[in-house]
Amino acid sequence: MASNIPSSAGRNRLAAPATPGAATTTTPSRRALSADPTSARLSASARRPGGAATPHARAAIRAIDQRRRTLFTPGRTRRRSLRDQRETPRDILRNLSRVLAPASQPLPSSSSSSPHRDANDNTLATVPEDDDDDFLIERPRFSLPLQEDEDDSDLKVPRSSGLEDENYTAHSIELPRRAWSEGPSRLGRESMASVRFSDYAGPEIQSDDVGIDSALFPPPAIEEEDSGNVMLGVGDSPERLDVEESRRQTLGRESLFGPIEIPDMGNETTFLMAPADSPTREATVIDAAVENDEPGVFDDMDDDHVNEPMDFPESDDEDNDNMEVPNDAENGNIEEPDATTLSKPMALATNRGKRRKLGKKISKHGIEYPSLPPGVVKRLATTFAKTSGVGKTKISADTLDVIMQATDWFFEQLGDDLSAYARHAGRKTIDESDMITLMRRQRQTSASTTPFSLAQRYLPRELLQELRMPVPVPIRASKKKSRAVDAEDDVDVT
Amino acid sequence: MGQRLLHLLCNIEVIPTDHRPPKPTTMAPGQKLYPRATVKKIVKAHSKCNVSKNADVLIFLDYALFMQTLVKEAAIDSKQAGERGISAKSIKKVTADALAKFKG
Structure with missing residues (x-):
C-alpha cells in the first residue's frame, strides 16, 4: 500500500493526464497511436465519456478495466486489504446479511412450497371447475434459494461487448477546421x-x-x-x-x-518578415520562371542564403537574451533582470521599427537581399542636391522613400546587366572589367572621362586605393589609366 | 575675339566645376562611405553571380553617378514645377528616365 503511493505519484508527475488503466498497460495506446490518429487520445481521456475517440478504443479501455476488476475482486483474490477501498453495493448487502443472519430465521413456507402442497390435493379432484385458485402451470418462484452457496467467487463479473450505448454521431461530428x-x-x-x-x-x-x-x-x-x-x-x-x-x-x-x-516579451521581439517585393517584381518573376530552365541550380541557390549570416545570428541573439532573463531571475539577483527587461524591449522596439522599414526583399533568383541603408542614400542625395542648385537641399522622408525605391530598381537593373556580361565572358564572377564595360555602355565613361577619373572625383581615397590596388589589370585598362592621367593633367592645367 | 573666346572657355570651364560634387574629403573621417558588404550582397542577389573583390567600388561609383543624375534631373523638374526643395513627385517622374540612361 505504502509502496504504491510513490510509484503512482511519479507516474502522475510524468504523465499527468494518463489514467492508471492506460498506464499499466500501454500497449493499446501505443498501437492506437501508430495505427490511427483518431484514437491517440485514448490514454488521456479514457474515463471521460465526452472525449472518447473510436468505439474500438473505448472497447479496449473497457476490456482493460474489466481485466483489472477481475484481478482485484475480493472474492477472487481474498485480498482483504483492498476491500475497504472498494465498497460496492454488494459488499454493503453482504455486511447487512451478516448482521441479520443470527437474528433471522429461514421462512418455513416459501411461496413455492405451501401453495404447491394445497394444489396437490386439489388438482386431481377439481381440475375442471375452478381455474382461479388452482394452478395448472407451476407457479414461478419469487425468491432465491438461501443456503445454496455463500461463496461468490465463481460469480462472473458481467462482461459487456463494449460496442454499445454511446451516441457515436455526436462524437463523430467534425469540428471546424481552418486552413x-x-x-x-x-x-x-x-x-x-x-x-x-x-x-x-x-x-x-x-x-x-x-x-x-x-x-x-x-x-x-x-x-x-x-x-x-x-x-x-x-x-x-x-x-x-x-x-x-x-x-x-x-x-x-x-x-x-x-x-x-519564451515569456511575454517574445511577442514584442518578433517582427514580421514578410517578403516585401520590389514593385517590378511581378514581371521579373515571370521572366525568371520562363527563362530559368535549370530548376536544380535554382534550388541550390535558393538554399544557400546569402544573407543568412546577417539574418540568423541577430534573431538568435535576441532569443538567447530572452532566454537568459529567467535564468538570471533564478540565480537570485533581481535587480539586474529588471534592468534588462526594461531596457531590452525598448531597444528591440526601435530595432524593430528600423527593421520593418528596411524590410527584406527577394530577388528574382529567390535570394534575399538587404537594401542600402537609408542614411547612406540620404547623405549621397543631399550631397548631390547641394550641387544641383535647389533652394532647399533637405531630403524629406517621402522623397527618401522614393529614392530608395529607385535605388532598388537601379541595383536590380545593374545586377541583370552585370550578370549578362559575366555570363557572356564565360565567368561566374562579376569583376571590374564587367563594370568598366557597363559604364562605357552607359556613356558614363568616354575617352575623356575614365572610371578612374570618376572614382577620383566621387570616391574617398581609401576606396580609390582599393580600385588601384589590383595592378594586374588588362592592358586596355592600363592604357586607359595613362590616358586618364593625361586627361587629369589637362584638367589641372586648364 | 580672343577675349570673348576666353570668356566662353571660362564659362565652359565654370559649368563642370559647378557640377562637380564636393570632394569626399568633406565627409567625417571615421565614417564609411557605404557598406561594401551590403552592396556586394545586393548585386549578388540580383545577378546570381559572385562579385569580385573590388568590383563593388566601381558599382558604387556607378550608383553615385546614377544618384547624381537622378537628383539633378529631379532638381530641374521641381524647379520647373515651382517647388523649393526636391519633391518625391519629381523624383518619381524622373526615375524612369534615369534608369533608362543607366541601362547597359
Missing part, C-alpha cells in the same frame, strides 16, 4: 508568437489538457525554408512521456528552440 494559410497569426519563420502548436482556435482547446488533438488536423504547410527547422525540431525535442505533447510538437509548426517557453 493553415488563413490562420489567425501567420508570422515569420522564427516567430515565437504562436505558442500554440495547433492551428485550431476553438473553445475546447483550453478546456483541459487534451482538447482537440492537433493530429486530427492536417499538418501545416511546410515551406522549403522551414524544412530544416522542422527536422531539427524532431531531432532535438526532448523525449516527453506524454505522447500528446511530443506528437503535437513534431507535427506542429515549430521554432528553432523547441519547447522552450
Whole structure:
C-alpha cells in the first residue's frame, strides 16, 4: 500500500493526464497511436465519456478495466486489504446479511412450497371447475434459494461487448477546421508568437489538457525554408512521456528552440518578415520562371542564403537574451533582470521599427537581399542636391522613400546587366572589367572621362586605393589609366 | 575675339566645376562611405553571380553617378514645377528616365 503511493505519484508527475488503466498497460495506446490518429487520445481521456475517440478504443479501455476488476475482486483474490477501498453495493448487502443472519430465521413456507402442497390435493379432484385458485402451470418462484452457496467467487463479473450505448454521431461530428494559410497569426519563420502548436482556435482547446488533438488536423504547410527547422525540431525535442505533447510538437509548426517557453516579451521581439517585393517584381518573376530552365541550380541557390549570416545570428541573439532573463531571475539577483527587461524591449522596439522599414526583399533568383541603408542614400542625395542648385537641399522622408525605391530598381537593373556580361565572358564572377564595360555602355565613361577619373572625383581615397590596388589589370585598362592621367593633367592645367 | 573666346572657355570651364560634387574629403573621417558588404550582397542577389573583390567600388561609383543624375534631373523638374526643395513627385517622374540612361 505504502509502496504504491510513490510509484503512482511519479507516474502522475510524468504523465499527468494518463489514467492508471492506460498506464499499466500501454500497449493499446501505443498501437492506437501508430495505427490511427483518431484514437491517440485514448490514454488521456479514457474515463471521460465526452472525449472518447473510436468505439474500438473505448472497447479496449473497457476490456482493460474489466481485466483489472477481475484481478482485484475480493472474492477472487481474498485480498482483504483492498476491500475497504472498494465498497460496492454488494459488499454493503453482504455486511447487512451478516448482521441479520443470527437474528433471522429461514421462512418455513416459501411461496413455492405451501401453495404447491394445497394444489396437490386439489388438482386431481377439481381440475375442471375452478381455474382461479388452482394452478395448472407451476407457479414461478419469487425468491432465491438461501443456503445454496455463500461463496461468490465463481460469480462472473458481467462482461459487456463494449460496442454499445454511446451516441457515436455526436462524437463523430467534425469540428471546424481552418486552413493553415488563413490562420489567425501567420508570422515569420522564427516567430515565437504562436505558442500554440495547433492551428485550431476553438473553445475546447483550453478546456483541459487534451482538447482537440492537433493530429486530427492536417499538418501545416511546410515551406522549403522551414524544412530544416522542422527536422531539427524532431531531432532535438526532448523525449516527453506524454505522447500528446511530443506528437503535437513534431507535427506542429515549430521554432528553432523547441519547447522552450519564451515569456511575454517574445511577442514584442518578433517582427514580421514578410517578403516585401520590389514593385517590378511581378514581371521579373515571370521572366525568371520562363527563362530559368535549370530548376536544380535554382534550388541550390535558393538554399544557400546569402544573407543568412546577417539574418540568423541577430534573431538568435535576441532569443538567447530572452532566454537568459529567467535564468538570471533564478540565480537570485533581481535587480539586474529588471534592468534588462526594461531596457531590452525598448531597444528591440526601435530595432524593430528600423527593421520593418528596411524590410527584406527577394530577388528574382529567390535570394534575399538587404537594401542600402537609408542614411547612406540620404547623405549621397543631399550631397548631390547641394550641387544641383535647389533652394532647399533637405531630403524629406517621402522623397527618401522614393529614392530608395529607385535605388532598388537601379541595383536590380545593374545586377541583370552585370550578370549578362559575366555570363557572356564565360565567368561566374562579376569583376571590374564587367563594370568598366557597363559604364562605357552607359556613356558614363568616354575617352575623356575614365572610371578612374570618376572614382577620383566621387570616391574617398581609401576606396580609390582599393580600385588601384589590383595592378594586374588588362592592358586596355592600363592604357586607359595613362590616358586618364593625361586627361587629369589637362584638367589641372586648364 | 580672343577675349570673348576666353570668356566662353571660362564659362565652359565654370559649368563642370559647378557640377562637380564636393570632394569626399568633406565627409567625417571615421565614417564609411557605404557598406561594401551590403552592396556586394545586393548585386549578388540580383545577378546570381559572385562579385569580385573590388568590383563593388566601381558599382558604387556607378550608383553615385546614377544618384547624381537622378537628383539633378529631379532638381530641374521641381524647379520647373515651382517647388523649393526636391519633391518625391519629381523624383518619381524622373526615375524612369534615369534608369533608362543607366541601362547597359
